[in-house]
Amino acid sequence: xxMPAQTNWTVETRTRTSTIFLGLAAVLVVVLALAPFYASRxxxxxxxxxxxxxxxxxxxxxxxxxxxxxxxxxxxFVGIGAYAMFGGVILLDLDPLVSIALGGIAxxxxxxxxxxxxxxxxxxYFAIGTWVVAEIVRLTVAQWKALGGGTGTSLPRSATREMxxxxxxxxxxxxxxxxxxxxxTFWLALVLAVVTVxxxxxxxxxxxxLGLAAVRDNQNAARSVGVDAQRIKTIVxxxxxxxxxxxxxxxxxxxxRISPDAAFSVLDWTAYVIFIVVIGGIGTIEGPIIGVLVxxxxxxxxxxxxxxxxxxxxxxxxxxxxFAPRGLWGLFTDRTGxxxxxxxxxxSGDPNEKSGG
Amino acid sequence: xxILALDNVSKAFGALxxxxxxxxxxxxxxxxxxxxxxxxxxxxxxxLITGNxxxxxxxxxxxxxxxxxxxPMERCLSGLGRTFQIPQxxxxxxxxxxxxVAGAFGNRLPENEVSDExxxxxxxTGLIGKANEVAGRLSLLERKRLExxxxxxxxxxxxxxxxxxxxxxxxECHALVATIQKVHAGGMSxxxxxxxxxxxTSVAERLLVLDFGKVIGIGDPDTIMxxxxxxxxxxxxxx
Numbered sequence: 001x002x003m004p005a006q007t008n009w010t011v012e013t014r015t016r017t018s019t020i021f022l023g024l025a026a027v028l029v030v031v032l033a034l035a036p037f038y039a040s041r042x043x044x045x046x047x048x049x050x051x052x053x054x055x056x057x058x059x060x061x062x063x064x065x066x067x068x069x070x071x072x073x074x075x076x077f078v079g080i081g082a083y084a085m086f087g088g089v090i091l092l093d094l095d096p097l098v099s100i101a102l103g104g105i106a107x108x109x110x111x112x113x114x115x116x117x118x119x120x121x122x123x124x125y126f127a128i129g130t131w132v133v134a135e136i137v138r139l140t141v142a143q144w145k146a147l148g149g150g151t152g153t154s155l156p157r158s159a160t161r162e163m164x165x166x167x168x169x170x171x172x173x174x175x176x177x178x179x180x181x182x183x184x185t186f187w188l189a190l191v192l193a194v195v196t197v198x199x200x201x202x203x204x205x206x207x208x209x210l211g212l213a214a215v216r217d218n219q220n221a222a223r224s225v226g227v228d229a230q231r232i233k234t235i236v237x238x239x240x241x242x243x244x245x246x247x248x249x250x251x252x253x254x255x256x257r258i259s260p261d262a263a264f265s266v267l268d269w270t271a272y273v274i275f276i277v278v279i280g281g282i283g284t285i286e287g288p289i290i291g292v293l294v295x296x297x298x299x300x301x302x303x304x305x306x307x308x309x310x311x312x313x314x315x316x317x318x319x320x321x322x323f324a325p326r327g328l329w330g331l332f333t334d335r336t337g338x339x340x341x342x343x344x345x346x347x348s349g350d351p352n353e354k355s356g357g
Numbered sequence: 358x359x360i361l362a363l364d365n366v367s368k369a370f371g372a373l374x375x376x377x378x379x380x381x382x383x384x385x386x387x388x389x390x391x392x393x394x395x396x397x398x399x400x401x402x403x404x405l406i407t408g409n410x411x412x413x414x415x416x417x418x419x420x421x422x423x424x425x426x427x428x429p430m431e432r433c434l435s436g437l438g439r440t441f442q443i444p445q446x447x448x449x450x451x452x453x454x455x456x457x458v459a460g461a462f463g464n465r466l467p468e469n470e471v472s473d474e475x476x477x478x479x480x481x482t483g484l485i486g487k488a489n490e491v492a493g494r495l496s497l498l499e500r501k502r503l504e505x506x507x508x509x510x511x512x513x514x515x516x517x518x519x520x521x522x523x524x525x526x527x528x529e530c531h532a533l534v535a536t537i538q539k540v541h542a543g544g545m546s547x548x549x550x551x552x553x554x555x556x557x558t559s560v561a562e563r564l565l566v567l568d569f570g571k572v573i574g575i576g577d578p579d580t581i582m583x584x585x586x587x588x589x590x591x592x593x594x595x596x
Contacts, residue, residue, distance in 0.1 A: 011453075011469075011477040014548050206480075207461050211452075214458040217447035224407070224441075225459035225511050226433045269456040347476055347488045 010349040013205055013342055018286045021340045032190055036183040037173070043185050048254060048294050053187035055247040056269060057238040057276040059287035064145045064274075065283035066209075067236040068216050070123070072270050073130025074244055075106040076114070076137045079264035082244030082252035083141050089159045091146060096155065100188070100249040107245020110137065111238045119233070124146055131266065138264035152259025160256055165327045180265055185254040192250060196243055201285055204343045208232060281327025285341040290329050358383040358417070360546050361406070361515050366397075366415030368405055368570075369537070375401045377570045379415070383515065388547040390561030394590065397567040398443060398552045403517050406548075408432045420514065432465060438513025442520045442550075444500035448493035452484055452503060455492050456510040463511025475510050480555070482536055498529045502536070509540065516540070516547040522556040530556055530590050558582075566590075568580040 038042055056074065063069045088099030118129040142150040161177060169180040179219050190285030203209050214222040215229040220230055262268070272295065280291020302309040324331045331340060359382035368376040375398040383389050393399050404410040406417060408429035416561045417425050424432055447455050456478060460471030477487040482502045487495065492503060499523050508516055518537070520529045534556045541547055541560055551557040564581040566574040574581050581587055
């Protein structure tokens with residue numbers, strides 16, 4: 001088609017707020033990275049918990065909030081990642097840190113047959129399907145006698161004591177063995193969280209991310225303009241499984257003890273994660289960050305009240321869903337228009353802009 | 358040479374024969390109008406051409422190649438663009454992003470290579486003022502324009518328009534027809550299903566009449582509109 005050539009269009013996603021935020025975020029990451037030198041050991045453990053939950057939440061948010069894949073079976077990938085890490089240490093004599101990579105790979109491999117079966121299902125049926133798969137994996141792993149069967153097992157002390165980097169930390173900074181393990185896992189969690197947020201943000205700003213948004217809004221129309229919906233969903237599902245598997249493996253390096261019921265817990269690795277994403281704001285990168293902080297605060301202040309704790313979580317989740325379906329971050333951004341991770345492509349720059357209807 | 362050719366295409370849903378032995382050619386650069394009463398199989402015809410419905414028998418050729426068994430996405434990539442009767446925008450994306458999706462995926466190109474062209478299409482279709490607005494907030498006319506603009510962003514060789522003028526006011530309809538005329542004047546081949554006859558006849562060079570899944574007439578608009586059979590069946594006039 002012949003059209004008047006116009007070269008003065010510009011497309012921008014970054015805003016001034018987001019650029020300032022990027023700088024602040026970099027400072028925050030450095031401050032966090034130095035935490036082991038000024039914070040107590042229990043604070044480091046709390047931060048480790050927050051960061052790993054954030055990774056799981058970003059993964060679930062990408063699945064449900066962007067790809068429309070509402071999975072309640074993410075514990076399958078946490079569990080298989082953790083067990084693969086244990087297998088690497090106990091059966092293959094690998095360093096726990098190296099073995100974490102094994103966890104990610106095992107989860108991604110498990111995701112291939114899982115996707116094959118569950119992608120035939122839609123909506124609630126998909127959700128149930130993923131849960132069923134997770135239960136099957138849990139029951140299967142519980143038969144694995146070399147890794148403790150149904151009762152579980154611990155990481156051998158020799159392996160945790162000789163973990164890569166441990167000696168260096170002890171010698172250089174004078175940490176005790178147990179504290180040094182926490183420091184290493186905390187740093188890895190920080191790296192994993194930053195990389196996860198970065199990768200998700202990059203994906204959403206990319207061409208594939210735009211296709212993903214189109215599929216989410218209208219799969220039929222997306223197909224008619226050449227978007228391969230199935231391919232994009234599969235990529236998202238497999239990458240989320242990989243990240244979830246890494247997080248699972250890392251969590252269990254820190255815990256150093258595993259059992260099928262704990263590693264494949266739907267409450268710990270999926271229900272809480274859904275709560276985090278829903279109260280924070282589904283379909284945004286900021287949402288899970290806010291959500292995990294709120295979740296941590298609630299857990300800390302309510303954990304003494306037994307089952308009341310779960311009731312309050314449930315109640316809060318319902319209230320948010322009813323009155324602020326886009327979560328706390330949605331409420332905030334509706335009022336202020338502030339976006340820390342903007343993905344909108346804004347077109348500007350043409351002098352004839354006033355024409356049109 | 359025909360850019361699109363249907364040869365003896367038939368489709369049935371159970372006992373209901375929605376397309377029966379449909380045969381016609383679309384010449385390059387031609388605008389063909391499709392009319393017929395509700396339920397005549399007009400939208401079905403589009404779904405057969407785009408591949409959203411498989412044909413039972415017959416053959417569809419596009420750009421000289423047999424595409425009868427080719428999946429819909431691939432047909433889009435090879436140059437079949439369509440609009441939907443009920444607009445289906447990507448509601449949470451902006452108008453501009455709606456076009457970028459179509460431009461980038463419909464042509465397998467990176468975003469930055471299609472963004473200028475998408476902006477130009479927005480100018481041409483009168484949507485540039487709404488470029489950064491979320492598509493879910495558009496009016497009906499704007500949604501119809503977006504359907505057209507998004508289909509154009511895939512750089513189609515044949516544009517299939519499904520009742521794009523339906524539901525618009527007289528003034529809106531005129532504005533849209535002017536846009537379509539402009540696109541057609543640029544050399545685009547068009548097949549246009551429409552109930553708003555004066556809109557259709559101001560662009561189409563030939564009309565095809567469907568009734569109960571059969572082609573009952575194809576040719577010059579005046580001849581078609583004056584034929585007794587068409588007036589009886591389509592316009593419901595007793596002769």
